[in-house]
Amino acid sequence: MKKVSLKDIATAAGVSTALVSYVLTNKEKEARIGEEMAKKIREIARQLNYQPNHIARSLKSGKSFTIGLIMADISNAFFASIARVIEDEAKRNNYTVIFGSSDENVDKSQDLINVLLNRQVDGLIITPTEGSEKQIAWLQEQKVPFVLIDRYFPTFPTNHIAVNNFESAYEAVAHLVHAGRKRIGMIAYETTLHHISERKRGYLEAMKDHRMEGAEKRLKTARYAHLKTDIRAAIDQLCTGPERADAIFFATNSLAIEGLKYINELRIRIPDILAVIAFDEGEAFDLFYSPVTYIQQPIEQMGKEAVRVLLEQIKDQKKIIENIYIDTTLVIRQSCGTKH
Amino acid sequence: MKKVSLKDIATAAGVSTALVSYVLTNKEKEARIGEEMAKKIREIARQLNYQPNHIARSLKSGKSFTIGLIMADISNAFFASIARVIEDEAKRNNYTVIFGSSDENVDKSQDLINVLLNRQVDGLIITPTEGSEKQIAWLQEQKVPFVLIDRYFPTFPTNHIAVNNFESAYEAVAHLVHAGRKRIGMIAYETTLHHISERKRGYLEAMKDHRMEGAEKRLKTARYAHLKTDIRAAIDQLCTGPERADAIFFATNSLAIEGLKYINELRIRIPDILAVIAFDEGEAFDLFYSPVTYIQQPIEQMGKEAVRVLLEQIKDQKKIIENIYIDTTLVIRQSCGTKH
DNA sequence: AAAGTATGCTTAAACGTTTAAGTTTGCAAG
DNA sequence: CTTGCAAACTTAAACGTTTAAGCATACTTT
Incomplete structure (x- = not known):
């Protein structure tokens, strides 16, 4: 037919x-x-x-009404939720979304950028991977409309949607201090990505401001590619000896999930022995025997803003760069031993 | 430039x-x-x-090398994981994926089908919603290549990838019986979708074969749009009175998550008072104080098969219909009180 | 020397739209 | 009775490819 x-x-x-x-x-x-x-x-x-026929139209107009979405990993709850919002929002504007997962890998990221641009997407929404500065800079040179989300590079200006990572981390650590914790550790990714650096900085500053000792030595990192083993090692180091940590701040939901699994295995009671705070949500946090206090990112708003900024950029190329910072909410549960 | x-x-x-x-x-x-x-x-x-220029190529060839993916909800872990696999697999075959969420809503589903077909996708992978038979039948008439995944309609033949829902449910219930449970309940969606019906049938058959009483009255349903309230009502009914259930089989991961939250609130101890089994995975199940026994669907395989069947269908329209059934695995943890 | 054929390239149409620039007809104004 | 112009269409080119068909030129054959 x-x-x-x-x-x-x-x-x-x-x-x-x-x-x-x-x-x-x-x-x-x-x-x-x-x-x-x-x-x-x-x-x-x-x-x-x-x-x-949309394709014929696109060929004529030079516009595909399609957005390319490059996430670190769509099967991760945080990114999946963002993807969901972005697709909904794009659809409301008669745009369609093509997606791909970079796996925090520079080469895959480059590959995806190529594929999506060849598909003539009108713009990109990207969670950039470590070391992808050049790719992003190139996009800028080529005047490809794009917006970074979740992460960005402070060294050169780009459109981006981010959360106030420093303040959020600071607040989380302060909360632990006020809950009476003395030896607070942090587990983050081993990466130079700015959002993680900021979270680390928030931790370190908060520790300093509250005159807490040993922040540096209690700041552990795990490699994305060796999550499980590295987290186990970090927790082993943090939770043994006379100076064992009485609180851990996880920089990310996947770090927290892996960490909590191991903490469970070790039968370390939360919050009695150890307090825990995580960045991002996770249904697992609700179900944990001691529901986990976490920093809630306004996913809906982030996704919507990303689409809005991108579409404006597509409409008007010379539009000024927009940096959107959105505040998080510290959702206090029982994993720090405080009831509000 | x-x-x-x-x-x-x-x-x-x-x-x-x-x-x-x-x-x-x-x-x-x-x-x-x-x-x-x-x-x-x-x-x-x-x-x-x-x-x-991919668009020009598509116009000429009449093929877009793009797959449309319609999931019930991409922000749901199960569907997100499938989407992830499908995208990877499509990419390996030089295909690109456009996606959308139907929210289990027939109109949205129809809308998505229209949007994606106008975009000249070469084929569709769909988790059909309740009542979308006509849409699917229409696709078949129009000779649009497509594959159903997770669900399908037994009344008319289509390509589909499904799990052996009946047997999986049967096995899960049998496991509960062997674990010594006497009053086993089930919470499912209120839907006529076949995969859920099969899970219900598996429950009922297993109950009958093991001479368990009161299966019908312990089979509760919740509406997708009123998940929380309906699940609470169902659990209230199941878990009170002298004949209170000593086990619940959840037909889906979202049902299980919501259910477990409420069970936690009620302080019903698992597995002492209540045993629990869920369909699908969920990182929350691992972290639960009594790790949840669940029916594991081979997501990777399902996604890969879906892409394979679809691409074959695209290549050769008159190809015979393929029905792929894949076996699940019952992953036994502690939520039923048995250690293996 | 004529015919055939291999080689290396060009022409032109096609895919389904969009849109600027015609063309034709009728009718009112000068 | 021109001329002007509005109304209602048509023509044709363009977007960037692909690909069948065509056209030289040179090199073999007989």
């Missing part, structure tokens, strides 16, 4: 395709189409169930 | 675009291109950093 095209309608109506095009794109006024004819064409289009 | 096209290369090389096209699509042999010239063209293409 062949698709019906403008030509089919034109033939059926005994007119040129141009006329049909004008009518079906509601340009009757500008093109001074007769009322009779317009009605007739519309009727035929309806009968034949005409569906415009 | 304008994109370079075949014409640019042709001009630079002083030849026709046809020649360039032949070279860059490696048809030199068939088109008898001179070695010298081929080398020269390739070099120029490299220098200008030529990237083929």
Whole structure:
């Protein structure tokens, strides 16, 4: 069953395709189409169930009405939720979303950028990986509209949507201090990515401001590719000896999940022996026997803003760069031993 | 910065675009291109950093090398994981994925189908919603290649990837019986979707075969749109009175998560007072104080098969319908009180 | 020397749209 | 009775590819 095209309608109506095009794109006024004819064409289009060919349109207009979405890993709850919001929001604006997962890997990221640009996406929403500065800079040179989300590079200005990582981390650590914890540790990723650095900085500053000793030595990192083993090692180090930590701040939900699994195995009681705070949400945190206090990122807002900024960028290339910072909320549960 | 096209290369090389096209699509042999010239063209293409325009190609070939993915909700861990696998697998085959969430809503589903088909996707992978039979039947009439995943309609044959829902549910309930549970309940969705019906049937059959009383009255359902309240009501009914259930089988991960939250609130101890089994995975299940026994669906395999079947279908329209059934694994943890 | 054929390239149409620039007809104004 | 102009269409080019068909030129055959 062949698709019906403008030509089919034109033939059926005994007119040129141009006329049909004008009518079906509601340009009757500008093109001074007769009322009779317009009605007739519309009727035929309806009968034949005409569906415009988006590809032909894109070729002509140079716009695909498609957004490319590059996330670190769509199967991760945080990114999946963002993807969800972005798709909804894009759809509301008649855009469609193509996605891919970079796995925090520079080469995959480059590959995805290439694939998506070849597909003529009108713009990109990206959670950039470590070491992808050059790729991002190149996008900027090429004047490809894009927005970074979750992370960004402080060294050069780009559109980005981020959360106030420093303050959020600071606040989380302060909360632990006020809950009476003395030996607070942190587990983060081993990365130079700015959002993680900021979280680390928030931890260190808060520790300093509250005159807590040994922050540096209690700041552990894990490699993305060796999450499980590295986290276990970190926790082993943190939770043994006379100076064992009485609180851990996890820089990320995946770190927290892995960490809590091991803490469970070790039968370290929370919050009695150890207090815990995590960045990001996770349904697992709700179900944990001691519901986990966490820093809640406003996912809905982040996704919507990302789409908004990107679409504005697409509409008007020379538009000024927008940096959106959104505040998080510290959701206090029982994992720090405080009831509010 | 304008994109370079075949014409640019042709001009630079002083030849026709046809020649360039032949070279860059490696048809030199068939088109008898001179070695010298081929080398020269390739070099120029490299220098200008030529990237083929996918849209133009699609228009010409009538193929977009794009798959449409319609999931119930991409922010749900199960679907997100499937989406992840599908995207990876599609990419390996030089396909790209556009996605959308139907929210278990027929109208949204129809809307997504329209949007994706207008985008000229070459085929669809769908988790069909309740009541979408007509849409699916229409796709079949229109000879649009598609594969259903997770669910399907037994009333008419379609390509689909499914799990042996009946047997899995049966096995889960049998496991509960062998663990000594007497009053086993089930909480499912209120839906006519076949995969859920099969899970219910598995429960009922297993109960009958093991001579367990009161299965019907202990089979509760919750509406997707009123998950929280309905689940609470169901659990209230199941877990009170002298005949209170000593086990609950959740038909889905979202049901289980919501259910466990409430069970936690009620301070019903697992597995002492209540045993629990869930369909699907969830990191929350690992972290639960009594790690949850669950039916593990082979997500990777499901996603890969879906892509395989779809691509075969795209290649050869008259290909016979494929129904893939994949076995699940019952992952036994502590939530049923048994250690293996 | 004529015919055939291999080689290397060009032409042109096509995919389904959009849209600027015609063309034709009728009618009012000069 | 021109001329002007509005109304209602049509033509044709363009977007960037692909690909069948065509056209020289040179090299073999007989």
